[in-house]
Amino acid sequence: MSAPRPESPRAYRGRLLTPAAAPADGAGSPGAEVRYLDDALLVVGGDGRVVRAAPFAPGAFAGPVLDLRPAVLMPGFIDAHVHFPQTRVIGSASGPLLQWLERSVFPEEARFRDDGYAALVAGEFTGRLLASGTTTCVVFSSSDAAATDRLFRALQRAGLRGIAGLTLMDQRCPAELCVPRDEAIAAARDLVQRWHGEGSGLLEFAITPRFAPTCSRALMEAAARLAADHGLLVQTHVAETPAEGEAALREHPWARDYIDIYDRVGLLSGRAVLAHGIHLSPREWDRIAAAGAALVHCPDSNFFLGSGRMRLAEARARAVPVALGSDVGAGRSFDMRRSMSSAFDNALCLGDRVTPAELFVTATQGAADAIGLGRVIGSLEPGKEADFLAIRLPEYVHGEAETLQHLVFAPEAAAIQRVFVRGKLVYP
Numbered sequence: 426m427s428a429p430r431p432e433s434p435r436a437y438r439g440r441l442l443t444p445a446a447a448p449a450d451g452a453g454s455p456g457a458e459v460r461y462l463d464d465a466l467l468v469v470g471g472d473g474r475v476v477r478a479a480p481f482a483p484g485a486f487a488g489p490v491l492d493l494r495p496a497v498l499m500p501g502f503i504d505a506h507v508h509f510p511q512t513r514v515i516g517s518a519s520g521p522l523l524q525w526l527e528r529s530v531f532p533e534e535a536r537f538r539d540d541g542y543a544a545l546v547a548g549e550f551t552g553r554l555l556a557s558g559t560t561t562c563v564v565f566s567s568s569d570a571a572a573t574d575r576l577f578r579a580l581q582r583a584g585l586r587g588i589a590g591l592t593l594m595d596q597r598c599p600a601e602l603c604v605p606r607d608e609a610i611a612a613a614r615d616l617v618q619r620w621h622g623e624g625s626g627l628l629e630f631a632i633t634p635r636f637a638p639t640c641s642r643a644l645m646e647a648a649a650r651l652a653a654d655h656g657l658l659v660q661t662h663v664a665e666t667p668a669e670g671e672a673a674l675r676e677h678p679w680a681r682d683y684i685d686i687y688d689r690v691g692l693l694s695g696r697a698v699l700a701h702g703i704h705l706s707p708r709e710w711d712r713i714a715a716a717g718a719a720l721v722h723c724p725d726s727n728f729f730l731g732s733g734r735m736r737l738a739e740a741r742a743r744a745v746p747v748a749l750g751s752d753v754g755a756g757r758s759f760d761m762r763r764s765m766s767s768a769f770d771n772a773l774c775l776g777d778r779v780t781p782a783e784l785f786v787t788a789t790q791g792a793a794d795a796i797g798l799g800r801v802i803g804s805l806e807p808g809k810e811a812d813f814l815a816i817r818l819p820e821y822v823h824g825e826a827e828t829l830q831h832l833v834f835a836p837e838a839a840a841i842q843r844v845f846v847r848g849k850l851v852y853p
């Protein structure tokens with residue numbers, strides 16, 4: 426019996442913008458080095474990997490070349506923090522955080538016990554991500570196992586790369602969302618078996634305690650064991666608001682500070698991805714750095730809920746990997762260009778400066794590094810999997826600086842034309 430014939434290579438012509446290749450030894454943070462080509466040829470092999478990303482030359486590729494000029498070919502966006510069951514409550518976020526959760530989020534998340542509703546919104550969720558040019562998402566589901574299964578099915582159907590988890594909560598939350606430890610861990614284990622590594626590796630299961638106030642110590646310890654057993658990514662929230670930090674320590678008085686809770690239950694590691702990290706002490710920053718954990722900066726959400734300003738300089742000073750997250754539904758848009766733009770404003774509020782190149786790298790290669798996929802995706806270079814976009818820029822935009830500034834700050838002038846994951850067209 427012969428193996429199925431691999432698809433033949435495909436070639437695309439356009440401008441090209443990508444984070445520059447990492448140094449050969451893989452050392453160091455991605456920084457803000459980008460590579461720009463005014464007229465490039467991108468060749469994708471039958472296995473979905475980039476074969477060539479180089480200046481265009483006639484005859485460089487034997488087959489047909491799809492000419493997408495003046496579109497820019499760039500790596501797909503990575504949304505490292507987004508809540509699937511909050512798709513329909515975008516715009517409801519009137520802070521502060523804890524009151525918004527009680528008033529808007531928890532009642533909405535309870536609706537996901539209805540299988541039909543979960544399936545419907547899962548389709549909306551993946552459609553919105555693709556239309557925004559997001560090719561990889563790191564997702565919180567609700568605490569309902571069937572809804573999480575619906576989410577994975579929708580991610581698979583859409584062809585997205587996704588890391589998603591069942592949101593764990595066994596205390597201090599409405600009864601409809603509260604799932605006791607043993608039941609929640611059994612459901613998570615079942616979802617690991619069903620989905621972790623599915624879609625030829627495009628899908629991963631993540632251990633997802635909502636945050637320390639709504640999780641018992643025993644639940645977090647069991648979750649940490651499950652993560653260690655399967656090498657799973659861990660995602661949670663930390664230090665978004667002072668009141669949340671106080672609630673966390675009220676529930677877990679044995680800890681010296683907020684980060685110490687996750688540390689002592691075994692959740693803080695090089696596989697941990699922590700959202701927000703606004704109100705952290707120097708000791709907590711140092712512990713995050715020492716553990717090799719990553720931070721997800723969600724500035725649009727932080728502005729909308731009035732949660733405060735994440736200090737990017739603290740992360741930079743300690744080489745803590747940073748990704749960007751839309752944090753929908755507290756964030757106002759699935760479009761990572763909104764997050765990049767808000768990150769610029771956030772830095773400005775702190776008297777800090779962040780360049781468009783740095784924002785672009787953070788939303789692509791930097792995020793890939795933060796979630797453990799830095800060698801697989803995040804840039805367009807031979808050997809990487811071809812997760813990429815064609816974004817149509819106005820004809821009058823020329824050169825690296827103008828391209829970056831339009832990509833990051835002017836989404837309405839830069840329409841997303843095509844989205845590819847592992848070389849396969851997934852949008853439109």
Ligand SMILES: [Zn+2]
Pocket residue numbers: 506508662700752
């Ligand atoms: Zn969140």
